[in-house]
């Protein structure tokens with residue numbers, strides 16, 4: 001009896017964690033500089049989408065930031081690196097690729113986006129996989145639900 005109840009609880013827990021993959025809210029302890037500095041050119045990316053070593057590599061080369069210069073004063077840089085590392089993922093499928101690493105190249109990202117046709121990543125409405133808000137209309141609010149997808153051809 002006890003075991004049956006416990007395994008039901010385990011199943012419920014697994015289901016609720018799986019359902020939460022569409023919610024990536026900004027962690028409550030985000031310094032104000034995170035949105036201001038890392039959200040001025042693109043979405044302030046959820047820290048859980050890269051590993052700690054990846055974030056350290058991103059933050060070590062802000063002067064050579066994917067073809068841009070995103071340099072910060074050392075105090076702010078350190079504060080943001082600490083925040084990103086604190087909320088980084090420990091899962092190997094969240095490891096980025098490239099130099100600096102891209103979260104859009106992780107095994108997790110590719111798997112979640114396997115239904116997106118290659119050509120659509122370069123569509124004029126999207127331009128780049130890093131442009132989350134082109135498809136996820138509520139990404140700024142941390143919501144990535146299927147029914148919020150902006151491109152009609154991608155909706156379920």
Ligand code: HEC
Pocket residue numbers: 037038039040041042045058065066067068069070080101102103104105127128129130131
């Ligand atoms: C001056 C503009 C600018 C600022 C400020 C900026 N970025 Fe970027 N970032 C870019 C550009 C440009 C790209 C590449 C976008 C593309 O390839 O479509 C990028 C890409 C990224 C990527 C890789 C996205 C992918 O394709 O997987 C990460 C991670 C990232 N930025 C993190 C940050 C963090 C953290 C900060 C704050 C410390 C920051 N950025 C501040 C311009 C900026």
Ligand code: HEC
Pocket residue numbers: 020021022023024049104112113115116120121126128129130131132133134135136144145146149154156
């Ligand atoms: C070309 C459009 C497009 C772009 C750009 C895009 N996505 Fe997605 N994303 C999708 C589609 C389509 C799905 C699958 C939606 C579904 O059916 O649940 C998805 C799924 C997801 C999921 C899983 C949602 C769930 O229900 O579990 C997350 C999280 C996510 N994307 C985050 C991102 C992030 C972060 C970025 C930017 C770095 C991004 N996406 C860029 C189209 C896109």
